[in-house]
Amino acid sequence: MTSHFLPEPSPDASLPDEKGRFGEFGGRFVPETLIAALDQLETEYYQSRKDPAFQAELDVLLRDFVGRPSPLYFAKRLTEHCGGAQIWFKREDLNHTGAHKINSTLGQALLTIRMGKKRVIAETGAGQHGVATATACAHFGIPCVIYMGEEDIRRQQPNVQSMKMLGAEICPVTTGSRTLRDAVNQAMRDWMSSVADTHYILGSVVGPHPFPLIVRDYQAVIGRETIRQSQERFGRLPDAVVACVGGGSNAAGMFYPFVAETDVPLVGVEAGGESDQPGRHASSLTFGKPGVLHGSFSYVLQDEDGQTDDVHSASAGLDYPGVGPEHSHWKSTGRVEYRSCRDDEALAAFDLVARNEGILSALETSHAIAKGMEVAKERGKDEVVVICLSGRGDKDAGEIQRLKNEAAARRS
Amino acid sequence: MSAIDELFQRLKSEGKKAFMPFVTAGDPSLDFTAAILKRLDAEGCHLAELGIPYSDPIADGPVIQASYTRSLQGGTKLSSIFSMASEVTAEISMPVVTMVSYAIIYRMGIDEYLQQAIASGISGAIVPDMPVDESDELAAKCKALDFSLIQLITPTTPRDRAVQIANQTTGFIYYVSITGITGERTELPADLADNLRWLRSVTDLPICVGFGISKLEHVEVLKPVADGLIVGSAIVRRIAEATNDQAKDQLVMDDVGGFAQGMLMAING
Numbered sequence: 264m265t266s267h268f269l270p271e272p273s274p275d276a277s278l279p280d281e282k283g284r285f286g287e288f289g290g291r292f293v294p295e296t297l298i299a300a301l302d303q304l305e306t307e308y309y310q311s312r313k314d315p316a317f318q319a320e321l322d323v324l325l326r327d328f329v330g331r332p333s334p335l336y337f338a339k340r341l342t343e344h345c346g347g348a349q350i351w352f353k354r355e356d357l358n359h360t361g362a363h364k365i366n367s368t369l370g371q372a373l374l375t376i377r378m379g380k381k382r383v384i385a386e387t388g389a390g391q392h393g394v395a396t397a398t399a400c401a402h403f404g405i406p407c408v409i410y411m412g413e414e415d416i417r418r419q420q421p422n423v424q425s426m427k428m429l430g431a432e433i434c435p436v437t438t439g440s441r442t443l444r445d446a447v448n449q450a451m452r453d454w455m456s457s458v459a460d461t462h463y464i465l466g467s468v469v470g471p472h473p474f475p476l477i478v479r480d481y482q483a484v485i486g487r488e489t490i491r492q493s494q495e496r497f498g499r500l501p502d503a504v505v506a507c508v509g510g511g512s513n514a515a516g517m518f519y520p521f522v523a524e525t526d527v528p529l530v531g532v533e534a535g536g537e538s539d540q541p542g543r544h545a546s547s548l549t550f551g552k553p554g555v556l557h558g559s560f561s562y563v564l565q566d567e568d569g570q571t572d573d574v575h576s577a578s579a580g581l582d583y584p585g586v587g588p589e590h591s592h593w594k595s596t597g598r599v600e601y602r603s604c605r606d607d608e609a610l611a612a613f614d615l616v617a618r619n620e621g622i623l624s625a626l627e628t629s630h631a632i633a634k635g636m637e638v639a640k641e642r643g644k645d646e647v648v649v650i651c652l653s654g655r656g657d658k659d660a661g662e663i664q665r666l667k668n669e670a671a672a673r674r675s
Numbered sequence: 676m677s678a679i680d681e682l683f684q685r686l687k688s689e690g691k692k693a694f695m696p697f698v699t700a701g702d703p704s705l706d707f708t709a710a711i712l713k714r715l716d717a718e719g720c721h722l723a724e725l726g727i728p729y730s731d732p733i734a735d736g737p738v739i740q741a742s743y744t745r746s747l748q749g750g751t752k753l754s755s756i757f758s759m760a761s762e763v764t765a766e767i768s769m770p771v772v773t774m775v776s777y778a779i780i781y782r783m784g785i786d787e788y789l790q791q792a793i794a795s796g797i798s799g800a801i802v803p804d805m806p807v808d809e810s811d812e813l814a815a816k817c818k819a820l821d822f823s824l825i826q827l828i829t830p831t832t833p834r835d836r837a838v839q840i841a842n843q844t845t846g847f848i849y850y851v852s853i854t855g856i857t858g859e860r861t862e863l864p865a866d867l868a869d870n871l872r873w874l875r876s877v878t879d880l881p882i883c884v885g886f887g888i889s890k891l892e893h894v895e896v897l898k899p900v901a902d903g904l905i906v907g908s909a910i911v912r913r914i915a916e917a918t919n920d921q922a923k924d925q926l927v928m929d930d931v932g933g934f935a936q937g938m939l940m941a942i943n944g
Contacts, residue, residue, distance in 0.1 A: 292805060452734075568752055
């Protein structure tokens with residue numbers, strides 16, 4: 264089947280609306296103190312989109328500093344192993360800093376300069392966004408502070424070391440579950456005081472408008488390249504596209520250019536953790552309800568009083584009780600199918616890809632691979648499934664070994 | 676006319692200003708919260724802000740954050756907060772408003788939240804994570820029920836927007852003294868009094884100032900330009916010493932009572 268490279272825009276492709284809503288989801292549920300900065304960010308962002316010099320500077324950086332376009336790679340042995348559709352990887356792991364996060368941090372660092380702000384803050388879970396932010400800030404000479412939960416500092420040590428070497432200041436977050444959600448809280452609190460001269464480089468398509476819009480747009484280079492590369496390789500679009508979803512930035516960037524291509528099924532993969540029990544997974548779209556967290560209205564894991572649930576995932580980057588509002592919209596319209604992948608399935612996929620393809624995929628990404636293989640098995644051999652290989656897994660080697668030792672100890 | 680409107684009319688006719696303490700519901704227990712609210716009322720405080728503990732407060736500094744965590748770890752539920760409030764508001768004369776995240780109101784449902792709050796004798800709500808742009812539905816429902824929706828204006832609010840917020844507000848305007856999160860500050864911004872004088876010139880609503888206020892010197896600066904002062908962290912910090920031990924908690928109660936007396940003297944003495 265053939266799709267058009269330049270489709271008619273679908274109603275969904277023009278979102279968010281002027282109130283920052285994707286359908287009913289999104290908006291701005293933050294203290295009044297931050298509103299002026301969000302207004303400024305929105306104005307400058309829309310102006311920068313129409314500024315050829317800004318876009319040219321970003322394009323050169325993405326080509327020469329990041330190494331874009333990232334390859335579309337045929338995972339031949341994994342395909343043979345699964346026995347279904349061809350599995351292709353969109354290799355965001357080959358970007359400078361090893362993940363998709365750099366696509367957004369460079370754009371946001373340019374916005375920081377454009378707004379005349381002198382300092383950057385960011386949150387990080389897996390540390391990939393922290394490293395990408397520290398890298399962009401080192402590139403431009405902007406001081407930066409990274410908030411990271413103590414638990415994540417423990418399980419993502421290699422990234423912590425990288426951030427320090429890049430000159431970032433790491434602020435350990437010791438409140439709550441000491442993971443990504445608490446790091447976002449602490450970064451927002453910093454921003455409450457520092458908003459006049461500081462830009463908050465949010466790492467995912469979450470938070471108040473315009474962050475879900477800005478991060479999605481900067482990440483949409485993933486989906487645009489995939490469409491172009493698919494046309495070149497296959498003369499058509501893929502038969503399915505799969506990406507992992509924590510906050511959902513690599514998935515939003517991959518899916519957004521495909522949203523109007525309604526004949527391409529899109530599959531988002533959430534962290535299923537250890538079980539379906541509350542507190543033991545991080546599948547906001549599968550098990551959550553619409554509610555408010557971190558400045559936007561979206562699916563969230565909460566108790567009946569509106570208190571955020573504890574969540575669990577072996578992967579620090581997916582260990583988050585909320586999700587970007589555009590994903591909530593895509594779930595409600597049915598444009599994207601969301602599946603949930605358990606820790607052990609992701610760890611098995613990690614091993615399989617390491618040994619069959621010679622690629623260490625990030626634990627986050629391994630969730631997408633596990634379910635991507637499932638999707639491939641559901642389809643015929645002449646079909647093409649593209650999985651967003653959002654990041655590399657070197658950072659996870661130590662934690663994976665620890666989890667394996669734990670599992671072995673439980674078995675014996 | 677709401678209880679809050681009546682309060683400020685009375686204070687105005689007496690030439691007085693409001694002192695408004697903040698306490699976290701359920702820190703360290705709802706019994707203690709009930710007792711401290713009664714004590715603050717007995718000291719002559721004019722209005723109480725009852726903080727509904729929330730797992731992810733963005734506008735709060737370490738002192739109030741920690742109080743929310745203590746309360747939630749103690750098992751405080753919304754239903755038990757409303758039961759406590761029903762009992763206390765029947766016995767005290769100062770109005771009580773809730774400081775509550777929109778995450779909590781949305782989960783319960785706006786109509787249900789307002790119905791339960793009103794049934795518990797609560798007079799209004801401050802929703803720190805719901806800016807005016809998102810408040811149309813809640814504001815309309817509050818207005819229909821004569822339930823005050825107190826909105827916040829901050830130093831980063833542009834002036835045309837401040838007027839818009841004032842027009843959507845009922846009860847009083849909560850002016851945030853500083854650009855930042857809650858917590859005691861040594862100094863307040865130099866332009867605070869000027870900003871308040873400007874705000875006074877564009878609205879007839881009472882203007883109350885909060886965030887960072889804890890010292891008698893702050894009272895001197897703000898007395899001429901504000902209708903009320905809100906103090907949170909300085910009180911919650913004292914309550915943090917309470918342990919649900921009767922003798923010790925009496926000392927905490929006296930400490931907080933003494934602090935409130937001092938502030939009341941400075942404001943209206």
